[in-house]
Amino acid sequence: DGNHPAVACAAGACGQVLLYDPHDELQVTTTSGAPPLRTLNFNKTITALDAGPLDPARTRAQAKTTRGVTPDENDDKVVRDVLLVGLGSALMVYDVDLNSDIFYRECPDGVFSCRFCTLQGCEQPLAVVGGNCSVVGFGWQGTELFWNVAGDDVRVVAPCEGDLLVGSDDYEIRIFRKEESIYEISEADKVVALCSLGKRGRFAFGLANGTVGVYKNNERRWRVKSKNALVALLATQNRDVAAGWSSGAVTLRSASNGQVIFKDTFDAPLVSLVCADLKLSGAPQLIAVGVDGEVRGYLPAVVERDTSKAEDDLRRKREIEQLQAEKRRLVGELRALEEQPQTPSDDAQGIPPDTQISLDVAAPCANGGFELIVATSNQTYVVGVVVLDTDGGLFEGETLSCAPARPTDKLGIVVRPKKNFPASLKLQIHVAARPMSTSIHVFEVDYKLPKFCRFYHVHEEVAQPSSWVKFDVPTNVQRVAQYLTQAFVSTEEVECVDNQVTSYYVGLDGSPLRVEAHKDTTGTTIRI
Numbered sequence: 001d002g003n004h005p006a007v008a009c010a011a012g013a014c015g016q017v018l019l020y021d022p023h024d025e026l027q028v029t030t031t032s033g034a035p036p037l038r039t040l041n042f043n044k045t046i047t048a049l050d051a052g053p054l055d056p057a058r059t060r061a062q063a064k065t066t067r068g069v070t071p072d073e074n075d076d077k078v079v080r081d082v083l084l085v086g087l088g089s090a091l092m093v094y095d096v097d098l099n100s101d102i103f104y105r106e107c108p109d110g111v112f113s114c115r116f117c118t119l120q121g122c123e124q125p126l127a128v129v130g131g132n133c134s135v136v137g138f139g140w141q142g143t144e145l146f147w148n149v150a151g152d153d154v155r156v157v158a159p160c161e162g163d164l165l166v167g168s169d170d171y172e173i174r175i176f177r178k179e180e181s182i183y184e185i186s187e188a189d190k191v192v193a194l195c196s197l198g199k200r201g202r203f204a205f206g207l208a209n210g211t212v213g214v215y216k217n218n219e220r221r222w223r224v225k226s227k228n229a230l231v232a233l234l235a236t237q238n239r240d241v242a243a244g245w246s247s248g249a250v251t252l253r254s255a256s257n258g259q260v261i262f263k264d265t266f267d268a269p270l271v272s273l274v275c276a277d278l279k280l281s282g283a284p285q286l287i288a289v290g291v292d293g294e295v296r297g298y299l300p301a302v303v304e305r306d307t308s309k310a311e312d313d314l315r316r317k318r319e320i321e322q323l324q325a326e327k328r329r330l331v332g333e334l335r336a337l338e339e340q341p342q343t344p345s346d347d348a349q350g351i352p353p354d355t356q357i358s359l360d361v362a363a364p365c366a367n368g369g370f371e372l373i374v375a376t377s378n379q380t381y382v383v384g385v386v387v388l389d390t391d392g393g394l395f396e397g398e399t400l401s402c403a404p405a406r407p408t409d410k411l412g413i414v415v416r417p418k419k420n421f422p423a424s425l426k427l428q429i430h431v432a433a434r435p436m437s438t439s440i441h442v443f444e445v446d447y448k449l450p451k452f453c454r455f456y457h458v459h460e461e462v463a464q465p466s467s468w469v470k471f472d473v474p475t476n477v478q479r480v481a482q483y484l485t486q487a488f489v490s491t492e493e494v495e496c497v498d499n500q501v502t503s504y505y506v507g508l509d510g511s512p513l514r515v516e517a518h519k520d521t522t523g524t525t526i527r528i
Helices: 060-066 307-339 478-487
Strands: 005-010 014-021 040-041 046-051 084-087 088-094 100-106 114-119 125-131 132-138 144-160 164-166 172-177 180-186 190-197 202-207 211-216 219-225 228-233 240-243 249-253 258-264 270-276 287-291 295-298 357-365 369-376 381-389 399-402 412-417 422-430 440-448 453-457 471-475 501-507 512-519 524-527
Touching: 005 046, 005 270, 005 412, 014 190, 046 125, 084 114, 088 357, 125 144, 125 164, 125 249, 132 164, 144 202, 144 219, 144 422, 164 190, 172 190, 190 228, 202 228, 211 228, 211 240, 228 270, 249 270, 258 295, 295 478, 357 440, 357 453, 369 381, 369 422, 381 412, 478 512, 478 524
Parallel strands: 046 114, 114 144
Antiparallel strands: 005 014, 014 040, 046 084, 084 088, 088 100, 114 125, 125 132, 132 144, 144 164, 164 172, 172 180, 190 202, 202 211, 211 219, 228 240, 240 249, 249 258, 270 287, 287 295, 357 369, 369 412, 381 399, 381 422, 422 440, 453 501, 471 524, 501 512, 512 524
């Protein structure tokens, strides 16, 4: 109500919102002294819920006067929150104190997410709705004041110091400033959570595969991954990153480096995290809610320390961590040396010291993928290959492995990318002196997939696609040819002949792609 916080909880499939307002002066308490829960019935499945001071005319004084209570002196300056309720294909803005609708707007693209936002360039606060490939902002009168597009269903929207963060099912994070998209960031899975960290361009993100991290503009500062599903993400008053998990865990991490500051565990999975001074103690609490109805509040630890001493302690801690990592590495090397036979046998013979590894790309396979061909430079044998997807989300399981029954000096492993994404792959190549040797040498090779890794360059002319786009770029044809060589899977460079480029590609699903470029008066005309 502008002064006292309350908690709203949506039971989505039931179409109900439960309100817990322990500080409402007009609410009748139960025999135990606790205020009862209020229930709002919307009779539709609730897909999104948020609250904020959307209408500047809805003050605390107005609510008190309507309810027959004399307002205080400053109540006419305090704007109340209203409830933003997503109802599948519509948005309802509801006044809880007056028990009345403010407006109801149909949203043909659906309501998958909804947030109260104050954006740069908009004169009034907005109720921002994320739908099917669209982001729409409504003012307090229900008029559309903001609109933009996304690449897929928008699962999360969040304000970030005047900018708007948008996460969608196409694995993209978009940052909008006014009507312009200033950054588009590709991630490894569907974006399910975003929250601002108090500075423009600095925010935390969460993915469907359990990854949590922090960005500054389009630069990722850190990330960690859990085997559990992320259900809630929040920035605390101290700008740390709080996360709630399907396992019932609540973790608090430093926004600067991702180190765990605090951890607690519920008996049931988490459903939400909020930050509010629900007890009116003067300090906001981190409030966690479990699916079984348990609610816990956490206060930030107050520790007075000398700043210089804290910096010294942090530096010593980093140095100790570096030394411990070096110790683990040396201990591993020592154990490997101790496990080697004292007298070399035929089986324990190592590979020649001049052994080198080559990596090539073969033509697409019939079942939708292309081969990475690994070969050695001498008569040694490739007994196994492990491919690690360091970015995650490129293929199922994030790890591929291949170990042939009859090793040779060459081995191919099929990679089937799920999307066009410039992922980084780390290959561990196991090489032995003989096919059945138990002593192997592990080579590590990094391979950067091109941006359009689901398309392979071919020499034969492909069928003319039914759809095309034509545009001009202010650069020469040679640079276009260089870009095509780097952006698609290819075994050779794209040639530029007489200031013209014609290049053919086949997608892993068999779809044809033609790229034609030629010089014009302003640069290069491209037809795709």
